[in-house]
Amino acid sequence: MIEVSGVNKTFILGDSTVHALADINLRIEQGEYISVMGPSGSGKSTLLNMLGLLDRPDNGRYSLNGVDTQTLDENERARLRREQIGFVFQAYHLIARLTARENVEMPLMLAGVPARERHEAVAGILDRLGIAKRADHLPNQLSGGERQRVAIGRSIVMKPALLLADEPTGNLDSRSGAEVTEILENLNRDGITLLIVTHDNSMGERASRRIRMVDGAVAADQRFERVV
Amino acid sequence: MRLLDLLRFSLLALRRQRFRSAMLLTAVGLGVGAVVVLTALGEGARGYVLGEFAYLGKDTVIMMPGRKETTGGMPPITGVAAHAITLEEMEVLQRAVPGVTALAPMVMGNGPVSYKSRERDSMVIGTTAAFFPLRQLQIAQGRNLPELALGEGKQVAVIGQKLKEALFDSGRAIGQWVRLRDYRFRVVGVLAGSGDSFGADLSEAIFIPVASAQAVFNVHGLFRVTLKVKENYQVEAVKSAIAKQMQLLHNGELDVTIISPDAMLSTFDSILQVMTLGVAGIGAISLVVSGILVMNVTLMSVKQRTAEIGLLKALGAPSSQVRTLFLTEAALIAAAGAVLGMLLGHLLVFTGTQIYPDVPFATPAWALWASLALAIGTALVFAWLPAQQAADMEPVNALGKK
Known part of the structure; x- marks a missing residue:
């Protein structure tokens, strides 16, 4: 599903050059559950942004479902993001003036899906994520766990093949964090490819494939039997 | 994105920034209001002036003694002409120029008009019966001046409404004799309405036969002549025929001015139209100035919603869509401001019409x-x-900002 070869990304900070990604080679199959761990500044988030087409590598090749992404223009990249990739962020990134339901609907709305079809599609997701009752609340009326569930709803409403989560439990207490983790793992069980960037060892060790990054390079890439 | 969703999304965004939206609304509203009010003033002035001309039909021509040259040199002093226009010449004109159907010569002066112990200084107009239909003036009581030969005087008068009230109160004026200098005139008719035209209040005037007025003021020449052009005749053709005839009568010298109100009207009309456009332009400037505010507010909005822009891009919104979102917000607020300005402007215009009907x-x-x-x-x-x-923001940079 994903093929990354010889990808580099450098930032210039002051007068020093930082290798955020150093010669990354990765192959990810559909339905994998991957955690990416490593110290701050090791390039985890840069990797996630690059895989999510939010950022462009300096060189190398990245193919997503057989499409070479380095030759695409911004609009084509936007379309791929819309149709194939879901994002879950640490800070939720909900739109404050929209209700939970509307936030979940947002990708459909941007895609021009009529309101009635949107409502049908969203109702099932809200139900499944256990936030149906909170659907008409604004984000600031929701708890952190509920907010993240809304964000997850939004990330899967377009039925993407790849779900990228950047510290999804970073702002949550342990109970809400566990609930969110479970939701993500259930989605993975249903076939979505799940990649979680995390600091949290206990979370990272739940994944069947664990990538460890140091100084922008893949230091370890191990596969385990699914714990659960 | 569907239009309805786009509008709703933009409206929600505008509602979140109430103060900024209100500021923009006011700026655009004032601009549009200015255009509405200023053009209404321009149009009002135009309508007023055109209305003042309206009493002269399209088919009338006015002739006055003297000629205003526009080719340079000293302009002649008004009223001083080599040759006066005389009643005899008018008789010739009536016979010789086929396009002229009615002719109202005018001799004007001021004099004390008295009845019993009451006296009033009035405008005195010596003319013929044709004057009243030509000026679209109605006789309220009694009759018009009698149809006389041009040179024939008669001691009868038509008086304006205000003069009638000043001399007779509510009493009967018809059949009474009024005195004007050394002459006496019997009132045969009273004019209807205010008769206000070009600042001259005809309702305070007394109208007597032209030959009588010449006698009263001891003048020979005419102040001006209003002529009516026959149906199916070209006004311009008749105008030049009159000019030719007058030149012939004045020993080959063209020393009369002939104007058609229609031509004058269209000149005034275009002048006033330009004036309306001019004031509309002034209003438009204030609208354009409000555009600067639109730019600032949108810029603020973009800076403040950087994270949202990043999110929209992460969710797959192409650059053009992000741009459309912000443009829609600006257009919506401008449209709302315009509606507000129109309401405000119309309210002011309505108030104006109440004060100056x-x-x-x-x-x-x-x-x-x-x-x-x-x-x-x-x-x-x-x-x-x-x-x-x-639209040009890199999604990863935008998302990172909070």
Whole structure:
């Protein structure tokens, strides 16, 4: 599903050059559950942004479902993001003036899906994520766990093949964090490819494939039997 | 994105920034209101002036002694002409120029008009029966001046409404004799209405046969002559025929001025139209100035919603869509401001018509559409730069900002 070869990304900070990604080679199959761990500044988030087409590598090749992404223009990249990739962020990134339901609907709305079809599609997701009752609340009326569930709803409403989560439990207490983790793992069980960037060892060790990054390079890439 | 969703999304965004939206609404509203009010003033002035001309039909020609040259040199002093226009010449004109159907010569002066112990200084107009239909004046009581030969005097008069009231109160005026200098005139008719035209209040005037007026004021020449052109005759052709005839009568010298109100009217009309456009332009400037505010507010909005822009891009919104979102917000607020400005402007115009009922204040339709289009156009043009800035943001950078 994903093929990354010889990808580099450098930032210039002051007068020093930082290798955020150093010669990354990765192959990810559909339905994998991957955690990416490593110290701050090791390039985890840069990797996630690059895989999510939010950022462009300096060189190398990245193919997503057989499409070479380095030759695409911004609009084509936007379309791929819309149709194939879901994002879950640490800070939720909900739109404050929209209700939970509307936030979940947002990708459909941007895609021009009529309101009635949107409502049908969203109702099932809200139900499944256990936030149906909170659907008409604004984000600031929701708890952190509920907010993240809304964000997850939004990330899967377009039925993407790849779900990228950047510290999804970073702002949550342990109970809400566990609930969110479970939701993500259930989605993975249903076939979505799940990649979680995390600091949290206990979370990272739940994944069947664990990538460890140091100084922008893949230091370890191990596969385990699914714990659960 | 569907239009309805786009509008709703933009409206929600505008509601979140109430103060900024209100500020923009006011700025655009004032601009549009200015256009509405100023063009209404211009149109009102135009309507007022045209209305003043309206008593002269399209088919009338006015002739006066003297000639105003526009080719340079000293202009002649008004009223001083080599040759006066005389009643005898008018008789010739009536016979010789086929296009002339009616002719109202005018001798004007001022004199004390008295009845019993009451006296009033009045405008005295010596003319013929043709004067009243030509000026579209109605006789309220009694009759018009009698049909006389041009040179024939008679001691009869038609008086204006106000003069009648001043001399007779509510008493009967018809059949009474009034005195004007050394002459006495029997009132045969009273004019209807205010008869206000060109500042001269005809309702305070007394009208007597032209030959009588010449006798009263001891003048020979005519002040001016109003001529009516026959149906199916070209006004311009008749005008030049009259000029030719007058030149012949005045020993080959063309020393009369002949104007057709229609030509004058169209000159005035175009002058006043330009004036209306001018004041509309002034209003438009304030609208364009409000565009600067639109740009600033949109810029602020883009800066403040950087994270949202990043999110929209992560969710797959192409650059053009992000730009459309911000442009829609600007256009919406401009349209709302324009509607507000129109309401405000119309309210002011309505108040104006209540205070000055004589002046037909009215905003022309083109000004309404133009101001609406200009408001939205300005908003789009000025919002384009910040909207494009939003559209060009790199998603990863935008998302990182909080």
